[in-house]
Amino acid sequence: MTQHIDTSDSADPLYVVILAAGKGTRMQSSQAKVLHKIAGRSMLTHVLDTATGLNPSCVAVVVGHQAEEVKKATPADVLWVEQAEQLGTGHAVQMAMAQLPADGQVIVLYGDVPMVSEQTLTYAVESARQGYVGLVTAEFEDPAELGRIIRGKDGAIQSIVEFKDADEAQRTIKEINSGIVAAPAGHLVQWLERIKPNNNQGEYYLTDIIAMAVADGITVEGIKAESAAEVTGVNDRAQLAELERLFQRRQALQLMQQGVTIADPERVDIRGQVTADQDCFLDVNVVLEGSVHLGRGVKVGPGAVVIDSKLGERCQVQAHTVVEGADLGADVSVGPFARIRPGSVLDDGVKVGNFVETKKAHLGAGTKASHLAYLGDTNIGADCNIGAGTITCNYDGINKNHTAIGDNVFVGTNSTLVAPLKIEDDAFIAAGSTVTSKVEPGDLAVGRAKQRNIKGWVRPGQRDKTS
Ligand code: UD1
Numbered sequence: 001m002t003q004h005i006d007t008s009d010s011a012d013p014l015y016v017v018i019l020a021a022g023k024g025t026r027m028q029s030s031q032a033k034v035l036h037k038i039a040g041r042s043m044l045t046h047v048l049d050t051a052t053g054l055n056p057s058c059v060a061v062v063v064g065h066q067a068e069e070v071k072k073a074t075p076a077d078v079l080w081v082e083q084a085e086q087l088g089t090g091h092a093v094q095m096a097m098a099q100l101p102a103d104g105q106v107i108v109l110y111g112d113v114p115m116v117s118e119q120t121l122t123y124a125v126e127s128a129r130q131g132y133v134g135l136v137t138a139e140f141e142d143p144a145e146l147g148r149i150i151r152g153k154d155g156a157i158q159s160i161v162e163f164k165d166a167d168e169a170q171r172t173i174k175e176i177n178s179g180i181v182a183a184p185a186g187h188l189v190q191w192l193e194r195i196k197p198n199n200n201q202g203e204y205y206l207t208d209i210i211a212m213a214v215a216d217g218i219t220v221e222g223i224k225a226e227s228a229a230e231v232t233g234v235n236d237r238a239q240l241a242e243l244e245r246l247f248q249r250r251q252a253l254q255l256m257q258q259g260v261t262i263a264d265p266e267r268v269d270i271r272g273q274v275t276a277d278q279d280c281f282l283d284v285n286v287v288l289e290g291s292v293h294l295g296r297g298v299k300v301g302p303g304a305v306v307i308d309s310k311l312g313e314r315c316q317v318q319a320h321t322v323v324e325g326a327d328l329g330a331d332v333s334v335g336p337f338a339r340i341r342p343g344s345v346l347d348d349g350v351k352v353g354n355f356v357e358t359k360k361a362h363l364g365a366g367t368k369a370s371h372l373a374y375l376g377d378t379n380i381g382a383d384c385n386i387g388a389g390t391i392t393c394n395y396d397g398i399n400k401n402h403t404a405i406g407d408n409v410f411v412g413t414n415s416t417l418v419a420p421l422k423i424e425d426d427a428f429i430a431a432g433s434t435v436t437s438k439v440e441p442g443d444l445a446v447g448r449a450k451q452r453n454i455k456g457w458v459r460p461g462q463r464d465k466t467s
């Protein structure tokens with residue numbers, strides 16, 4: 001038994017088998033289908049996250065096409081099962097079962113059906129725990145080429161017929177097979193052994209186990225998915241985009257329910273985990289990535305991108321600003337057109353205006369850098385004024401050096417602060433200075449060439465006339 005299988009704490013273990021070996025020809029991609037992303041995470045990762053919620057003893061993922069790439073891109077503690085030749089869904093599950101104990105329950109999921117809910121899967125597993133087969137189905141207005149559910153006169157599920165094997169009457173059935181099925185492992189293994197590729201595609205169909213269960217007197221319970229989207233698989237990029245929009249709509253709705261106003265729920269994208277206190281506002285085309293927290297009353301302007309950051313109460317991220325890896329206190333205003341890079345810590349009331357870039361910069365409460373500056377590898381105290389055009393020269397070509405600025409310092413416009421450098425409290429830097437050495441508390445530093453005016457100077461174009 002491999003280290004991935006943990007049956008120690010469960011008398012009735014659950015095994016999840018995720019099918020992900022297919023090529024996904026219609027994606028027209030050099031990347032495996034299950035690695036294509038929804039909301040910034042691969043479809044396979046979405047399915048794995050949902051599967052984890054079921055507390056399984058083991059998750060087995062069947063891989064084939066680009067197996068190595070899929071494994072590499074998916075750092076999860078799963079049992080990888082290689083299916084070199086894709087002989088059908090039944091064959092894929094059989095390969096996984098060959099490496100799993102035949103006790104407990106098994107649920108089969110698909111790497112390209114990313115939006116299935118934990119609730120629906122739980123119903124299916126419950127069904128298997130009672131000794132039935134739990135089959136997730138859905139009603140589709142246009143069921144296209146999906147497998148059709150065949151029910152008897154009593155309404156009980158009898159079998160599944162694949163579209164390619166179905167007759168005209170069967171093709172009019174709107175109830176489809178999602179592919180997701182849960183069953184007691186012991187039964188499943190026996191049924192899998194009996195599957196024959198006697199069909200129009202010459203494949204080992206997992207769906208054949210339904211008729212076998214019925215023949216063995218085992219009830220097949222149909223579990224209707226809450227929505228069609230839940231069981232919609234991705235076969236091409238148009239379907240990928242559709243599910244992306246559905247997923248985004250769902251996340252926007254959740255934020256609105258938590259008290260966030262969204263200018264247009266169709267024009268906000270969340271690629272990660274966002275938490276928000278009440279009365280936040282997201283303008284159009286906002287992108288939130290990674291782990292983001294918005295404090296009460298935060299406003300994010302149009303076209304702003306916020307990545308892995310914490311924004312305190314009433315912060316304002318103005319239009320077209322990028323904030324990444326930053327920690328903003330209360331009442332901080334950044335942008336428009338500012339770039340707040342990783343390691344930026346802006347204390348309460350800080351103002352960072354247009355075309356200012358900060359990186360590994362701590363700005364104390366009330367400090368302002370209103371226009372056109374680069375502040376990197378620096379610690380700036382409270383209530384400072386950083387003039388337009390101020391640059392911390394933190395890089396000497398080899399090392400990054402630090403600039404320390406005290407409280408209540410005034411840095412005049414177009415100042416060049418050559419690190420390593422220390423500017424003490426209440427110091428004043430004259431505009432246009434290049435500052436290379438320490439400035440003592442309260443001192444004025446003037447580090448610029450002295451202006452000289454030349455009397456009677458003649459412009460070049462006028463020289464000929466006089467000479
Ligand atoms: C399957 C079902 C169909 C159902 C549909 C839902 C069968 C026979 N048919 O059809 O009833 O309506 O899903 O989407 O099960 N895979 C492997 N190894 C294989 C074959 C497939 O891992 O040998 C994987 C694929 O990567 C894919 C999934 O299984 O993720 C489904 O395979 P696919 O060939 O797309 O099955 P469908 O024809 O869509």
Ligand code: CA
Pocket residue numbers: 233235
């Ligand atoms: Ca499919």
